[in-house]
Amino acid sequence: MSAETRRTTVAALRQLVDAAGVGRLTWIGILMAVSSLTEGIGLLLLVPITGVIAGEGAGLGELGRYLAPLQGMPVELLLASVVGLVVFRAVIVYLVLEAKTQLGFTMTRNIRIDTYTAVLGAEWRWLSGQSSASHAARIVGEADRVGSLGEDALSVATWAITGVVLIATAFAISWQLTAVSLFAAGVVAIAVVLLRARKLREGERYGEAYQAMQEQVTNGLFHLRAARIGGAEVSLASRFARTARAVEESELRFHRSVSLAHVAFQAIAAAMLGALIYVALLRFHTPLTVLVPVLVIMARLVPIASGIQHSVRRWTFNRPALDALHGLVAQARAHQEHADDGSPPPVLRERLELRGVSLRYPGRQRPVFDDFDLSIAAGCVVAICGPSGVGKSSLADMLGGLISPDAGEVAIDGEVLRDGARVRWRRRVAYVEQVPYLFDGTIAENLCWGLPGHDDAALERALDRAAALSFVQALPLGLQTRVGEAGRQFSGGERQRLALARALLREPDLLILDEVTAALDGANENAVRGTIRALKGSCTILILGHRAGLLELADQIVDLGTHATAP
């Protein structure tokens, strides 16, 4: 086992213990031990039963001294005892299975929550360079594979305990025959290991291909409108067909190698068993009362070894998923921003400032901002303009507390926004994007997103301020109208005004409007301008973009083309 494999195996087992809890694991362990002991006792009873079947005088082997009293028992009672033990064991096995399944689900839930929470809490600058579709595929799809790791670990433990108990039982019946049988089993095991030696990285390859497929589906469906307008569906479909074929092939390769190993295992095991019976019965004249129970135990060990092999195979197949999720959690945690501790956020009453800020994105040679100063009086409307890529959104992100500069300070009324304060400040900021986010729920649910607990009157006030009340009231279901996926049941302008209403519901100190009128016609743009004019003085408004109609409203225009260094 390589150091890396050992590390991830230990990590997976530690996670298993965390998810299960020591108490639950002890309970499962007791159940597994009872189940194995019951099976051992049931098999021991085979000795006197075989004795009865073989007739008077049949020897009981090494256990004769202890089992002699049983030999006088009626065979009906012996058989009934075996049946009773089998039923009892079946109940225990059911309880173990239930506990294993539950543990798998708990592990899936835990890793899902851990990963999602870590990603949600990561710094925006790191997140913005990441693939959301790939993270989504991991959190949803790969997490399921992690759950089965828990089940497999417990299955191996169950099989191993049962195997040890059965081997001990066989030794008690005849240590010589058991030793020879185990030697034969050892030969089978070595053959299997050799056969499986060229297996696998296929589990990993399948995981990669599967994730690529999931990403393609998510991206393709999400951007279908753009793809359709650009006539890209055919190429998307043929690319997807290639990926789906690659997934099928890698999965097939993986399962084929496993099945071949399985067939070889069965064949070699059968050959060894035949040889063993021949030698024991015809060469050494072993009594049936010894041979039958030992052979039954050996036969029982075959599915156990097979079960262990199956679980180890699934473990090998699924462990890369755990590596991937742990890697993502570690990365996200390394970029974690300070948590909001719930204390009051800074309040903007006088001035919002940038003092000597510098900002450079990873992988970019030149900074977007270098020793940049800006001062904005509270309650003003400020237009940020400049050519594309000059840094308008980056500036808004710094002022809104989404990212922090590499050097320099952002200050609210003289208080420098650091770590926790920056995160808390975001509670006083609202942001309306060029393409606003709306989810497939009602208008009311969309307005209350991230800020529940508003009554209809508050929602209507916000809609009114965003010049959206009249079109919402004209809908038969009003606030309860569903907006459709990404708000597709409304026009671009209507979506924009719904997003503006949601922003105003927060009653922000700083309202950032990113090209908000880009999708609006003249009448709607005028309505939004009216809203901004009405808001003047009640909050500070940052307008990103060049729309002349909006620039007119500005008290201050910041032209980044003349300030910032183009990257």
Ligand SMILES: Nc1ncnc2c1ncn2[C@@H]1O[C@H](COP(=O)(O)OP(=O)(O)OP(=O)(O)O)[C@@H](O)[C@H]1O
């Ligand atoms: N996450 C990121 N990683 C690397 N570079 C980035 C990232 N975000 C922005 N940039 C780069 O920083 C520069 C400024 O980007 P920004 O989005 O702030 O410009 P902008 O003026 O808002 O552009 P536009 O008007 O086109 O939206 C650009 O060169 C952009 O490529």
